[in-house]
Amino acid sequence: MKTEFFNLKRMQSLFRRQWALSAKSWRIAMIASVGINLAISMLILFAGSNPEAALQSLKTSLFITFLITGMVFTSLAFKELQEPTTSVSFLTLPASNFEKYLMGWLFTFPSYSIVSYILYQMSYLFISLLAFAAYGTSPALVSIPWNELGIIFMVLFIVHSVFFLGGVWFKKMAFFKTLLVLFVISMVHNFWVFIWARLLMPISDLSEKEFVISGVPISNADELSHTAIWVLKSFLILISIMCLITAYFKLKEREG
Template sequence: MNNIFNLRRFSQLFIKHTQEYYKTYLLSVGVIVALLAAILGFISYVSDGNLGVKSQYAIFFFFFIGAGSIFTSMIFSELGNSRKSITMLMLPASHFEKYLVAWIYSFLIYQLVFTLSFYAVDLIVLMLQNSGTDEKMALLDLQSAGTPYGMALIAFAVLHGITFLGAVFFEKLHFIKSACLVAVFGLFIILINQPLANVILGVKLEKVVPFAHAAIKEADNYYALEPQSSIKPIMIGMTYTIVMILWIGAYFKLKEKQV
């Protein structure tokens, strides 16, 4: 077991990684904060102070998964440089410990830092916005049914799994190549989704959103088909199963790396 995971060795590796990259991470946080301030401030300005909860959630959602995917794609950037890869692979730590440090930073710590950064900026923008108007805009609530954190987390987890595997698999241009895979996979799903749903249900569907809902049109009326509440946990479980497979694949791909 000590050859796979040792708490003392792992903690030393985690501290070493933090000491080496904390300046880069702090700079990245500064860039995210600046972009969030610019976007939230601009939308608040052009909408005459009507930065509603839905707009806040849309910005949170796309920045959350977009910045997270870029950050994750660069977490194993040393592997693309022969000198840095030798140094990394020769560290007296197991592949699992190196993998775990990268996973914790790119998945857990990123979520915490991004959420805190977003709320810090959002709160300041709303305070400035609400100070000049009688109609006060509410702060985004990620526990609300209309703006759930769970939806953003599922999307981020899937993209994290793909970009995490891509960061290990590809030696160069990790993010671009991973993004191309996501685009090809998404296009494939869109192309086969409606014909497959028509065959399964035995009717011609007017509109089909992958993994979400479908609609049937009769005359001028639309009838939406929503999955039962008992089916949704199964769909979420299947999604996280795919994410786990991607994470496991990334680990075994990292194990193949040798000096």
């Protein structure tokens, strides 16, 4: 169905164009990320004779590496708008604002997440095969429970939405400016929580399950903790959706 707002053929053309522009940087970043982490894990594996430590180190370091790389790629989702030499060609593309926005989101979140997950599993399998050859351990892929996978997806979604907005909002050095904004917000938030905690919530003995807030004993601390976590997750998801909506209208404003 052809409309001015969305057209599948235009989306396919945009995807091919985006891949042609980004393929080289993607390959370099992925090869460097995987290669460095594999080299470190192999060093731990053979120098320390500890396959479990090598595999655990690889899982953690790869996740952090792909997360940071994803932040950078997301900040560069609309890099063409940040360069005077390429902004004209981007603005004059035969595509709607929504199509450009959607392509930027698809390329930096679902596509990047799928590629990263495949490389993550392949890297882990490679090291586990080396551990099997050297120490006889069983080779396997990373087994992630569904609840943990949901938490990982939520973290990636939240982080991506913030840096996606930063990539649209800032005209230069979007990644570093977004980090700076997050740092300032974090400092203000921590200061605000500290002040109110000192004024309204004088807590005695944080090591106990039952603690006292303003002289009133609280015995259902676990229930309150679960409720607070649920509220925090809902709030962060709401903020993420608002970031994505704001990014769309900001992109529309910059193109207008």
